[in-house]
Amino acid sequence: MxxxxxxxxxxxxxxxxxxVVRHNPDAFEIVCLTAHHNxxxxxxxALEFRPQSVCICAEEHAGYLKEKLSGTSIRITHGHTGLVDLAxxxxxxxxxxxxxxxxxxLPTIEAIKAGKNIALANKETLVVAGEIVNHxxxxxxxxxxxxxxxxxxLFQCLVGESSDSVKRLILTASGGPFLHTPVEEFETLTVESALKHPNWNMGAKITVDSATMMNKGLEVIEAHWLFRMPSEKIDIIIHPQSIIHSMVEFVDGSIKSQMGLPxxxxxxxxxLTYPGRIQNGYESVDFTKYNRLDFYQPDTKKFPCLRLAYDALKAMGTMPAVLNAANEMAVSKFLKREIGFNDIPRWIEKAMNAHSIHPDPSLDDVLEADRWAREFCSGEIKT
Ligand SMILES: NC(=O)c1ccc[n+]([C@@H]2O[C@H](COP(=O)([O-])OP(=O)(O)OC[C@H]3O[C@@H](n4cnc5c(N)ncnc54)[C@H](OP(=O)(O)O)[C@@H]3O)[C@@H](O)[C@H]2O)c1
Known part of the structure; x- marks a missing residue:
């Protein structure tokens, strides 16, 4: 268990x-759950999974949670201190x-320091502080x-392979909802259209990141830290069907891919089960329904966030933290309809141009770069 x-x-x-846990009650137990506002x-x-603890980050909701969970032995914590303590x-x-x-x-860093293994979806952690996390x-x-x-x-393709034998990593990208939208229309794209991802049902921030293709840029940086590959060996290919989830090409020219439904x-x-695998009742790929798989080169002029992410990775130091924080700020303002779609890369580029890089940052330096970029972007919206 x-x-x-x-x-x-x-x-x-x-x-x-x-x-996944519901389908495998004998394999997994939930020990704690956390949320921000919800x-x-x-x-x-909490009432279904009966964890030992829960944390609600928005402190004003702690009283409601106490009331709802009264009569249970579930410990209630709150705030970002509660989150980090729990980790x-x-x-x-x-x-x-x-x-x-x-x-x-910060919760991920605390969990690592406490010797807990990590299953990571939160790519921003590696974008902001990949070197610190790896250390x-x-x-x-x-x-x-x-x-x-x-x-x-990529991880599954690399099991049993040595890193010397890798020629390049090939990240596939669906291209998002605007893959075929003329660039002239980008200035007036709406929040609703950006939130309509063709293949994946995800949270709002990552869905907008997919529309700007910043998501793929963040994934290039994530792949750099996860697999310790230089940016020249990480390519992106547009694959609108999202059946091939990514590929590795080896020095002998052989290519491995991992496939599945999105x-x-x-x-x-x-x-959760690595290095093992367990059965499940999920639908398999019916290749007769997917008898055509398309591939295109990404267009970095149409999607400048891709170029900005490669630039941040080359610049290194605190620049990826600035890229990420400016993107988080810009996406949040776009979702509130305070700025347009094209303002997202504009803001990020402005913040990156204004930033003085710290080449070998500590955790505090990275957090300071994140804070600086958010303040810079707040100033931008006021002007
Ligand atoms: N969704 C996907 O299919 C997918 C695929 C690959 C990678 N990812 C990555 O996985 C991560 C989560 O994505 P998601 O789509 O699941 O996002 P999401 O639906 O927006 O959920 C985010 C979760 O984080 C909590 N949260 C938000 N802001 C927080 C804060 N300041 N402090 C503490 N907790 C906070 C939210 O709580 P509330 O609900 O209370 O707001 C919610 O539980 C992202 O890094 C994304 O890039 C997602």
Whole structure:
């Protein structure tokens, strides 16, 4: 029985994790659950899964949660201090990192320091502080298994292979809802159209990231840290059907891919059961329905976020943290209809141009770069 600490249980990944646990009650136990604002869903999940602890980050909801869980022995914590304490102190074997954004960084770091293995969906943690996280993983002898479907695919292709034999990693990208939209229309794209992803049902932030293709840019940085590959060896190919989840080409020219229907339950289950695999009743790919798989080169002029992410990776130091924080700010303002779709890359580029890189940052330096970029972007919207 694996004991799981699920951080970000009320989101799209969090709910899929709970679906996997529901189907495998003898394999997994939920030890703690956390949410930001969604106290109603958190309370329902707690009453179903009976964890030892829950954390609601928005402190104003703690009273409601207490009332809903009265009569149970579930411990209630709140605030970001409560979240970080839970990551460090609660007795789970594996943290499932399903929080969105750089808010997932500190709890993940605390869990690693406490020797807990990590199943990571929260790509922003590696984007912001990949080198620091890798150093801690080595120091505390902790495994980190990716949940992101592309990285799960790469991870599965690399099992049993040496890194010397890898020629390049090939990340597939659906291209998002605007793959075929003329660039002239980008200035007036609406929030509703950006939230209509053709293949995946995900949280709002990652869905907008897919529309700008920043999601793929963040994934290039994530792949760099996960597999310790230089950016020149990480390529992107547009594959609108999302059946091939990513590929690895080896030095002999052989290519391995991992395929499946676009359903996050598969990579989640793999991360929770690795190195084993367990059966499930999920639908298989019917290749007669997918008898055509398309591939295109990504268009970095149309999707400048891709170029910005490669630039941040080349610049390194605190630049990826600035890229990420500016993107989080811009996406949040876009979702509130305060800025347009094209303002997202504009803001990010402005913040990156204005940033003085710290080349070898500590955790505090990275957090300061994140804070600086958010302040910079707030200033931008005022002007
Ligand atoms: N969704 C996917 O299919 C998918 C695929 C690959 C990778 N990912 C990655 O997985 C992560 C989660 O994505 P998602 O789509 O599941 O996001 P989501 O649906 O927006 O859920 C995010 C979760 O994080 C919590 N949260 C948000 N802000 C927080 C904060 N400041 N402090 C603490 N908790 C906070 C939310 O709580 P509330 O519900 O209370 O707001 C929710 O539980 C992201 O990094 C994303 O890039 C997602």
């Amino acid at each position: 694996k004991r799981l600490g699920l951080f970000g249980s009320t989101g799209s990944i969090g709910e899929n994790v709970l679906n 106290v109603q869903k958190l309370a329902d999940q 460090r102190e609660e007795s789970f074997d594996m943290m499932v990192g399903a929080i969105v954004g750089s808010a997932g960084l 801690l993983l080595e120091k505390h002898k902790v495994d980190l298994i990716p949940i992101d479907s592309e990285h799960s695919a 359903d996050m339950k598969l990579p989640i289950q793999y991360a």
